[in-house]
Amino acid sequence: MEVSILPLQRTLDVRSGDNxxxxxxNHQIPISYSCMAGRCGTCRxxxxxxxVLVTGGADTNRPATDGHSVLACQATVVEDCxxxxxxxDEIVVHPSKIIKTTVIAVEDLxxxxxxxxxALSKPFxxxxxxxxxxQFAPELVRPYSMAVAAGGEEAxxxxxxVPGGRVTSYVSTxxxxxxxxxxxxxxxxxxxxxxxxxxxxxxxxxxxxAPILSILRGMADHGLDNPVHLYFGVRSPRDVYGVAWLDELxxxxxxxxxxxxxxxxxxxxxYRTGVVTDAVKQDWASLTGWRAYVAGAPAMVxxxxxxxxxxxxxxxxxxxxxxxxxxx
Numbered sequence: 001m002e003v004s005i006l007p008l009q010r011t012l013d014v015r016s017g018d019n020x021x022x023x024x025x026n027h028q029i030p031i032s033y034s035c036m037a038g039r040c041g042t043c044r045x046x047x048x049x050x051x052v053l054v055t056g057g058a059d060t061n062r063p064a065t066d067g068h069s070v071l072a073c074q075a076t077v078v079e080d081c082x083x084x085x086x087x088x089d090e091i092v093v094h095p096s097k098i099i100k101t102t103v104i105a106v107e108d109l110x111x112x113x114x115x116x117x118x119a120l121s122k123p124f125x126x127x128x129x130x131x132x133x134x135q136f137a138p139e140l141v142r143p144y145s146m147a148v149a150a151g152g153e154e155a156x157x158x159x160x161x162v163p164g165g166r167v168t169s170y171v172s173t174x175x176x177x178x179x180x181x182x183x184x185x186x187x188x189x190x191x192x193x194x195x196x197x198x199x200x201x202x203x204x205x206x207x208x209x210a211p212i213l214s215i216l217r218g219m220a221d222h223g224l225d226n227p228v229h230l231y232f233g234v235r236s237p238r239d240v241y242g243v244a245w246l247d248e249l250x251x252x253x254x255x256x257x258x259x260x261x262x263x264x265x266x267x268x269x270x271y272r273t274g275v276v277t278d279a280v281k282q283d284w285a286s287l288t289g290w291r292a293y294v295a296g297a298p299a300m301v302x303x304x305x306x307x308x309x310x311x312x313x314x315x316x317x318x319x320x321x322x323x324x325x326x327x328x
Contacts, residue, residue: 001013001015001016001077001080002014002080003023003077003080003081003082003083004081004082004083005024005029005084005085006048006082006083006084006085007084007085008029008085008088010029012027016078017076017077017078018077019055019072019073019075019076019077020045020052020070020072020073020075020076020077020083021033021043021072021073021075024072024083024085029085030085030091031043031045031085031088031091032090032091032092032093032189033073033093034093034096034185034187035073035096035185035187040096040185040186040187040188041071041187041188041189042188042189043072043073044069044070044071044072044086045069045070045072045083045086046068046069046070046083046084046086047068047069047070047081047083048081048082048083048084049081049082050079050080050081050082051078051079051081052070052076052081053075053078054071054074054075054076055074055075055076086316087316089195090193090196092191094125094126094130094186096184096185096187097124097185098182098183099184100121100180101118101120101121101155101180101181101182101183102118102121102178102179102180102181103116103119103175103177103179103181104117104119104154104177105177106175109242110238110240110241111239112160112161112239113159113160113161113206114158114159114171115147115156115159116157116159116175117154117155117156118154118155118156118157118183119153119154120153124150124155124183124185124186125150126146126150126186126191127186127191127192128146128149128150128191128211128214128215128219129188129190129191129192129211129214129215129293129319129321130145130146130187130188130191130214131143131144131145131146131185131186131187131188131211132146132184132185132187133183134157134183135181135182135183136170136171136175137170139166140166140167140170141167142167142168143187144210145157145188145207145210145214145321146210146211146214147209147210147211147213147214148213148214149217149218149221150218151221155183158207158209158210159171159207160206160207188321189319190294190295190319190320190321191215191319192215192219192293193291193319196226196291197226198289198290198291198317199226199229199291200226200227200229200290200291200292200293201228201231201284201287201290201291201292201308201313202216202228202230202292202293202294203230203231203233203277203292203293203295203296203304203308204230204232204294204296205232205233205276205295205296205297205300205301206233206234206297206323207296207323208294208296208297208301208323209242209295211295211321212232212293212295213242213245213249215293216228216230216249216253216256217249219253220249220252220253224253225253225254225255227255228253228256228257229256229259230246230259231261231276231280232246232259232260232261232276233261233263233275233279233296234260234261234262234263235263236264237262237269237271240260240262240271243260246258259272259283261273261274261276261279276304277304277307280307280308281307286311286312287308288312289312290313290317291317291318291319292304292308292317292318292320293319293320294318294319295322296322297322297323298322298323301321301322305318
C-alpha cells in the first residue's frame with residue numbers, strides 16, 4: 001500500500017491498518033506532534049486523495065476522504081492515499097509531559113484577571129504560543145496559555161475569572177502560594193513560526209494577550225526582526241493590562257508597534273476606541289504576504305480570521321487560538 005506525502009513528493013510503503021503518525025515517523029517524515037492522543041492538535045494534516053479511517057475520539061471509525069483534515073495520531077491507513085503535511089520547515093516536536101509545579105505567586109492583573117506563576121519541577125519544552133492543561137484539584141482542570149517563552153524555571157498564566165466557574169472561583173478564592181498544580185502539555189498549533197521573515201500581525205482579546213506575549217518574547221529570544229503589529233482589544237480601560245511588558249518588548253523588538261483598542265471609554269484616554277477588528281480594517285488596505293496570530297474569545301477570533309483572510313493573508317498563515325468558556 002502506498003502513501004504519497006506532499007509537498008515532499010515522497011511515497012511510502014505501508015501496511016493496511018498502520019497508524020498514520022507512526023508510519024510517518026517510521027519513514028522519517030517531518031511532522032509536528034506532542035500528545036499522540038488526539039488532544040493537542042499538533043499533528044494535523046490533510047487527506048488530498050484516497051481514504052484513511054479516523055479511529056479516535058468521538059469520530060471513531062469515520063472515514064476521512066479527499067480534502068478532509070485529520071490528526072495523524074488518530075488516523076489509520078486503509079488504502080492508497082495522498083497526504084499533505086503542513087509547513088515541513090516549521091516542525092516542532094515536544095513530547096507531552098505531566099509535570100508537578102508549585103504556585104509561587106497569585107497576583108491581580110485587573111479586576112477579573114489573575115496572574116498565576118508556577119515553579120517547574122523539571123524542564124518543560126514548548127513553542128511560544130502553545131498552552132497547557134492545569135489541574136488544581138482532581139476535578140478542577142482547565143487549559144490555559146503560557147505567557148512566557150520556554151527555557152525558564154517557571155511558567156506563567158493569565159486567568160480570567162468567570163462568574164460561576166468552579167475552576168476560576170477556586171483560583172480566585174483558594175489557590176495560594178505553595179500549592180501544587182499538575183501541568184500537562186504542551187498543546188496547540190498556534191505557535192511561533194521562526195523560519196520566516198514575513199511581517200506579522202497579532203490580534204489579542206483580553207487574556208488572549210498571554211499567548212501573544214509568549215510569541216513576542218519568543219521572537220526576542222530568537223533574535224527575529226520581522227515587522228510586527230500587535231492589536232490588543234479590551235472592553236474598557238480597567239481591562240487593559242500588560243502595557244509595561246509591551247514597552248519592554250518594544251526595546252527588544254524595534255520593528256514592533258502596539259495598538260491598544262478599548263471598546264467603550266467614558267472619558268478621553270491614551271488608547272484607541274472601538275472594536276479591535278475595525279482598527280485593523282482601518283489601518284490596512286492589504287495584508288498580503290503577512291502572517292497572523294490571533295487569540296481570545298471565539299467570536300473575536302472568528303471575526304479576525306475572516307477579516308485577515310479578506311485582507312489577503314493565506315488561510316494556512318492565520319494561526320488562531322480561541323478561548324472557549326466552560327462551566328467548570
